Amino acid sequence: MTATVTRPAPPRRPRAKRRHVSRQTREMWLLMLPALVPVLLFSVGPLLYGIGLAFTDARNTRVHETSFVGLENFTDLLADGDFWASFRIGAIWAVSVTALQFLAALGLAVLLNQNLRFRGVARVLAVVPWAMPPVVIGLMWKLVYHPDAGILNDLLGTDVNWLADFSLALPAIIVVGVWTGMPQTTVVLLAGLQNVPKELYEAGEMDGAGRWRRFWNITLPQLRPVIVAITSLDFVWNINQFGLVYVLTQGGPGGQTRLPMLFAYEEAFRYRFAGYASMLGLAMAIVVLAVLGLYLWRQMRENR
Amino acid sequence: MRRLPQYAALVAYIVFLAFPLLWLLSTALKTPQEMALTEPTWIPREPTLANFTDAFGEQDLVGAALRSLIVALFSSVITVLISLPASYAMARYRSLLNRVALGWVLVSQVFPFILIIIPLFMILREMDLVNTLPGLVAVHVTFTLPFALWMLQGYVRAVPPELEEAAAVDGASRLRSIVSVVAPLLAPGVVATLLFAFISSWNEFMFALVILQNPDVMTLPLTLVRFTGPEGVARLGPLAAASLMATIPSLIFFAIIQRRLKSGLMAGAVKG
Incomplete structure (x- = not known):
């Protein structure tokens, strides 16, 4: 994704060194060991453990006999109205934030790719959200949306408690999501735009293609791999979003912004249903993988 | 027009x-x-500027900032120390591990954090590391590691292996050649990785929220979220001031890598 400059891999050592292979392997493992231990202990291990927990009735308390319950958590999940509500909100959030992020970022990238004045200002501003801690972004927008001291009501001449309004809270956090995720998307798309060969545009111009036609028939098809990659990543990041929304609304009002991850967090750490929450996480992982797989498969097929 | x-x-x-x-x-x-x-x-x-001095007067905020600083320092230094040898191995020995490491970076992006954090919490509780800063450091190190490894091994690749071979001809052992030949050339990469790990830890919220439940050990992002009480607008000023100050480390980081970011990602505009 990034365009880091890496040199070609060093030439293979001569085959004569074969005899030392076992020593080399030992050396390699020795060098890797300090990194492997924490990754296995705190990352791979917990992931497998978590998948296992999804099939138990584990409680997040010290005194509890955990037993295997098979797919009971899954059937409970399917029957849980709160889960479906949360799932629906998560789907709306992830799809709309990803789509809006993409459209806004594409527009900005196209503008930044032209020789306009104030482009520098916009470039710096476009990276700032990236540099801010997510918690500060959340708090900053809370100040913007604040019903009394916030600027938004004053600008629009309204008197709305944005983040506590049943129908407005979700759109309000979607705006924040778009603001937060635009920088990465813009930077990646801009890099993609700059790699489109100039000759294609010249040829297009010679053939009498107008600005729109050139954009539609040259820019977009050329950008396609970049677009597929960044929208996939954005989708995964958005569906797994937690911190930003936790700071903004904690899932309120009345669960209107309770994304699946917030729902799972509450189940696990407020109500202490560890097994159930793990199944929720597992189900979400499967949904994400399925959506991603379908999307990438379709894109690749059309690409042929 | x-x-x-x-x-x-x-x-x-x-x-x-x-x-x-x-x-x-x-x-x-x-x-x-x-x-x-x-x-x-x-x-x-x-x-x-009263809000800024008020923020400094808040015992909670200053303590939390110090704890965040300690966690970020330890996390970044430990991350670099353990990823240096591993990144060397990744860059110099061709093996499956390379692909496995990249695969892990991707997998850790797709899997929802809840699936990891529940068992992680249980493991840390068994180790008596819940509500402790070392527990949070361990978690931050683990989750910064894949990307730090990836960053560093790119820098190691850029050091020509001929230099090491020359050192070996002069009779230096492998360890010696790593320490006196490769390490000095890696300095810029190490600094970049240190900064990246520091910022990741300084900004991190989710794991801290789960692992640190006692207000006395909370890091800055957690304390900022808890800062606005029910008193209404009175404390919004100091909160805004503290939020701005909490952003300073990231801004410094981005100012430093901005050159690289420009030349790596945003460049090309001048090329045409």
């Missing part, structure tokens, strides 16, 4: 991106009396 629509669009983007930032700044510079006005003002009538 043909470009008018484009300029209009660019201005709209600038306004959208900048106005929350300006509002944060404006709030941080206001007096409590001005905060309480029914008509909010963009430009503070009597700009004051």
